[in-house]
Amino acid sequence: MTGPALRSAVLIGLLAALPVAWAQDVVGDDLFGAGGLISEVEPAGAEVPADTFLETGGVQLGGDLSFSARLQLDLDAVEDEDPFATGLDDLSARLFVDARPASTLRVYLEGQASYTTVAGLELSLREAFADVTVFETVFLRVGKQTLNWGVGTFFSPANLLNTERLDPEAPNAQLDGPVAVKAQLPVGTDNLTGYLIVDDLGEDGELSVAARYEFLVGDYEVTTGAVAQPDGPWALMATATGSIADVTLF
Secondary structure, eight states: HHHHHHHHHHHHHHHHHHHHHHHHHHHHHHHSSSEEEEEEOOOOOOOOHHHHOOOOOSEEEEEEEEEEEEEOOOOOOOTTOOOOOEEEEEEEEEEEEEEEEEEEEEEEEEEEEEEEEEEEEEEEEEEEEEEEEEEEEEEEEEEEOOOOOOOOOSTTTOOOOOSSSOOOSSSOOOOOOOEEEEEEETTTEEEEEHHHHHHHSSSTTTTEEEEEEEEEETTTTEEEEEOOOOOSOOEEEEEEEETTTTTEOO
């Protein structure tokens, strides 16, 4: 091969090799390098399913509205009087705020506004507490809260801690509870709960102590509890809930 022919062959070879080298460099960096289409993802830490279920990351608002009215006919009304009487007996609105920023923390507020033609407008704070989980073992609730001991539609003899008694005419109404610290410790299928109750938020407020233990005996759930008050009678309670055939017993 002559000199000019050899130089031409070398030049053509270099020109042909440049696109291949450029393509290898670009594709190698973009497709398989650090900034490529395929990248390794660092494995996330082990997640607890309950954390995903309990954590909302926001605030929930809710409530309900109820009212009742009356229409009364007075058959003994004289000629100049209106025999019909109407009025609003009860207008009640309940609003709650439920915030759960983390699986170990929850804040709950609930207020109620009621209006009657006799008493006028009344506002009340029903509940205001925070739930805190300690080491995923002990569950604390601190603040104003309803403390439910036992069940009952028209009569609840085990209701020893709430500041309100059950009203037979309004059995589904929420009972007002005290300001307290509740600590719950699950023990297998059993539950041990302790209470530190503030009787009065003033300077002379005294503390009451209560404890409750729930366990299973066969198909029955048994609850025992005790309350010690500085200025009131000490009390013991025991309940059992189960069923015989299709009949539920308490």
